[in-house]
Amino acid sequence: MTTETTALTVNGNKDFQSNFMENGLKILRFLETAYHHSETYPVLSSPLELKQKLLNPDQLPQEGDESSKIVDEAIQAIFTGYCNVSHPQYYGYISPKPLPISVLGDLLAEGLNQTPGAWRAGPAATVIETETLRWLSQFIGYEDEFDKIPNGIFTSGGSMANASALKLARDTIIGRKVQDEGLVDSSFKPTVYMSQEGHFSIWKALDFLGLGRNCLRRIEVGEDARIDINKLEEQVQKDRKMGYKPICLVGTGGTSATGTVDPLDSLAQIAKEYGMWFHVDAAAGGVFANIPETRQYFKGINLADSVTLDPCKWLFVPFGIGCLLTKNGSELLKSFQASSHYWEDLSEPDLFQMGFPGTRQWRSLGLWMAFKHLGSQGYCQLLSHTLSVAGYLAETVKAHPDLELLQEPTLPVCCFRIANTTQHSFSLDQVNHLVQQLGVEKGNHYFTILDWRGTNFFRVSINNFQTQTQHIDSLIETIFSQLNSLNLNH
Ligand SMILES: Cc1ncc(COP(=O)(O)O)c(C=O)c1O
Known part of the structure; x- marks a missing residue:
């Protein structure tokens, strides 16, 4: 029996590609204007009408509409409440103007829907992602020797990278049993140390990992906003006497508030002496670790067990890319390895085995292209x-x-x-x-x-x-x- 098939048509749309080039060029022209004439737009606009729309959003559309009309509508909506990070006088947080080449990289990666999460879903993505991880490590002077396992993982941002680092600390220092048994019946009372100026993502992650926010010791800082080393040691010793188990010391490589860097070499020594995992949260400042003007502040970063970076800050690529670097990827693999009966293990790396997400966006192509473009x-x-x-x-x-x-x-x-x-x-x-x-x-x-x-x-x-x-x-x-x-x- 033969059945005749007709192509699916939705709202007169057969190939779902109507005006793709025309709309795409319109979007690219819009971006070009936003980059080259950024000073013609206000630095930040958040009018009252937008706040009202937040309370009264449109109903879910039932019928479709012309794609070019929707593109116009989206551009107009963005301009109504635009945060103009491309403006040279936008000095907020650490939100950069993205390098145009990195934006094109993101477009290419997303347009072709490649994922570096698994070899079979993106062989080229996996290779390029692994290469970009190595470049980052070399760029900040962290590690220069690599073996087959990727030396880290890209994440959605600095928070997820910090959470992954704390999991490495937990699993490595408490012992791998915790991955199966959790902490509910455990006699361990883990503690984690960070300065008062450290980022809130650390305590969010402690909550998320079941270690609890109360295990965080927030150590006072001196006048210079750097962690007070004496207070830190006093606290570690006090905790040990009381039966706590110090598992992780977090140094901050550029605080979010003032950009201050902790004395990383002294922290590395303390972490070693007390058997703690040494993590550097360098989401804000890590990319300055190996440039002549600032290298002195980051002495000791190469001694860290893991380092968080946020390329979407001072590497000027779009939001949504963080990174956790490790000395070699083996701890990541032990902490995140998983499999299923529908998954045939291959000898090539499957990066979902090295971090929390499975399928994920390929955000590093833009960074790879930016590295190649600028050197x-x-x-x-x-x-x-x-x-x-x-x-x-x-x-x-x-x-x-x-x-x-x-x-x-x-x-x-x-x-x-x-x-x-x-x-x-x-x-x-x-x-x-x-x-x-x-x-x-x-x-x-x-x-x-x-x-x-x-x-x-x-x-x-x-x-x-x-x-x-x-x-x-x-x-x-x-x-x-x-x-x-x-x-x-x-
Ligand atoms: C020092 C530090 N750590 C962690 C983060 C969290 O990064 P993200 O916002 O990408 O999750 C930030 C963000 O600004 C930061 O400055």
């Missing part, structure tokens, strides 16, 4: 440039009688405040806050407020490799004009 030297130039702009801002602040610098920048993050004003209707803290808010409302620059031990400071992060010293001059000028407008109105 490590080109990347170093971009990083040095952001450092020099932050240094220029710090010098400008120090030379100004009404401004106060929080600390010399280590990474391209500069924190300072208005410390003198003739304005007496508000406290200094309020003045700093109001000036920051005025800037955000006017849309010509964006930076955040850091509450440093009860005092408000401006936090300015040089995220964009196209930010120049003249942008810094204009930022300082605008801050004072906003201060004057406050004075006039009160």
Whole structure:
């Protein structure tokens, strides 16, 4: 019997490719405008109408619509509430303007739906991903010798990389039995150590892993925002006397607030002495570990058992790519290996065996293309440039009688405040806050407020490799004009 088949048609769509090129080019042109004419758009827009839409979203569409209309609608919607990270005066958090070549890499990887999760689902993806992991390790001066097993894993971001590192610490130090039995009946009382300035993803991960947030010892920092080594040792010894089992020491390679780097070489020694896994959370700053200006701060990073990096920060690739590097991948393999009756094991690496996710996006192609395009030297130039702009801002602040610098920048993050004003209707803290808010409302620059031990400071992060010293001059000028407008109105 023969059955006649007709192609499926939905809303007149037979090949589901209608206007693909036309729509694609429209999107690329839009991106080009956003990159090349970024200063024509406000730095941040979040109008009231958007907040209302959040409360009253559209109903699920029942019938389809023209693809070109939808592309227009999406572009318009994004512009209504656009966070313009490509603007040279976007100084928020560590959100970079992406390198266009990395965006194209992501498009290619996603367009062809390749995954580095498993060899059979993406042989080229697996190879290129493994190569990119090695390049990252070499770039930061962590490890230069590799064997067959990939020396780490790409993750969705820094938080997932940190969580994976804590799992390695748990499984390696407590013992692999914990992977089957958990901790419920265990007599172990594990403890983990990190400075007060360490990232919140660590305690989220401790909760997630069943170790519990209370096992985290948040060690005081000194005036320089680095972990206090004496306090750390005191705490470890006290815990040991009380029957706790120190399993992991987390050093921070660039705090999210001020970009400060812990004394990693001393931490490595302490971790070794007390038999702890030594993890460096270098999500923020790790890519500066091997460049001449900042190498001194990262001494000892090569002694870490694992290192978190976030290429979507100062490697200028789109969000959604973090990385956990290890000395060799064998611990990852022991901690995450899994199989099933539908899965035939091959001798080639299946990267889902080295991390939590199974199928996942191939985010490293954009980074691989960026490394090839710039070379490590080109990347170093971009990083040095952001450092020099932050240094220029710090010098400008120090030379100004009404401004106060929080600390010399280590990474391209500069924190300072208005410390003198003739304005007496508000406290200094309020003045700093109001000036920051005025800037955000006017849309010509964006930076955040850091509450440093009860005092408000401006936090300015040089995220964009196209930010120049003249942008810094204009930022300082605008801050004072906003201060004057406050004075006039009160
Ligand atoms: C030091 C540090 N660790 C971890 C993270 C978490 O990374 P992600 O936001 O990519 O999950 C961040 C994010 O800013 C960070 O600065």
